[in-house]
Amino acid sequence: MLRGNRELWLAGLFCVLITGLYGVVVLWTRAIPDAGELFGHSIGILGFVLMLMTEILYSLRKRSKSAAFGRMSAWLQFHIFTGLVGPFMVLLHTSWKFNGLAGATTLLTVIIVFSGIVGRYIYTRIPRTLDGLEIEGTLSQEALKRARQLMSLWHTVHIPIGIALFLSAFAHIGAALYYATLSK
Numbered sequence: 001m002l003r004g005n006r007e008l009w010l011a012g013l014f015c016v017l018i019t020g021l022y023g024v025v026v027l028w029t030r031a032i033p034d035a036g037e038l039f040g041h042s043i044g045i046l047g048f049v050l051m052l053m054t055e056i057l058y059s060l061r062k063r064s065k066s067a068a069f070g071r072m073s074a075w076l077q078f079h080i081f082t083g084l085v086g087p088f089m090v091l092l093h094t095s096w097k098f099n100g101l102a103g104a105t106t107l108l109t110v111i112i113v114f115s116g117i118v119g120r121y122i123y124t125r126i127p128r129t130l131d132g133l134e135i136e137g138t139l140s141q142e143a144l145k146r147a148r149q150l151m152s153l154w155h156t157v158h159i160p161i162g163i164a165l166f167l168s169a170f171a172h173i174g175a176a177l178y179y180a181t182l183s184k
């Protein structure tokens with residue numbers, strides 16, 4: 001079971017701190033950090049690494065079935081934390097320009113974050129142990145059945161969006177590095 005909203009508060013706190021740092025850079029340079037310059041580029045790479053961790057780590061833990069790697073609930077909290085902070089950093093990387101493929105990648109990023117928020121809401125409707133296993137008998141069977149159906153419908157939407165997002169992100173990274181960095 002996910003207890004409380006600790007991961008949401010922590011993610012919020014990190015986003016405020018990162019916004020502060022972004023503000024300092026804006027005041028210092030008197031310009032919006034460019035996506036291809038040191039600060040904008042670094043924040044994009046760091047944010048993308050957090051997004052990759054979001055995509056991979058929770059799924060690996062879910063499939064390992066071994067409690068030795070830590071509780072599922074803690075991994076899901078970490079998933080949500082990196083799934084909010086990573087996209088936020090990537091948003092600051094964009095320099096508020098959303099042309100072409102990079103713009104489409106940003107849109108997919110925003111969609112997956114909103115989809116995650118909806119998924120968290122449905123997920124927490126189902127009573128679970130700390131290892132994420134459902135607890136039978138605490139909800140009426142009808143409500144439990146409905147929540148399970150919604151959760152599996154949600155998975156069939158959320159997972160393909162994630163795949164599309166990373167395909168598009170890798171294409172953007174390849175193109176950006178080639179045209180903005182290597183070919184100069």
Ligand code: HEM
Binds near residue numbers: 041051
């Ligand atoms: C999901 C992750 C990412 C998203 C959504 C994203 C989005 C964007 C957006 C919207 C722009 C501005 C495009 C424009 O000028 O209209 C941009 C520029 C850029 N991005 Fe990313 N980015 C991501 C990750 C990365 C990563 C990891 C790198 C580097 C390894 C990177 C390198 C660049 C560079 C170099 C530019 C500047 C391109 C230029 O000046 O023409 N991006 N990105």
Ligand code: HEM
Binds near residue numbers: 060120121
């Ligand atoms: C970069 C952003 C994100 C990516 C790429 C991503 C990707 C994924 C993937 C691939 C899964 C399927 C895991 C599996 O069943 O193997 C998943 C599940 C999930 N994600 Fe995300 N996610 C992101 C952000 C978020 C956010 C922001 C939240 C909540 C606020 C969230 C909440 C969830 C929940 C509740 C599950 C279902 C857990 C389960 O059924 O075991 N995700 N996510």
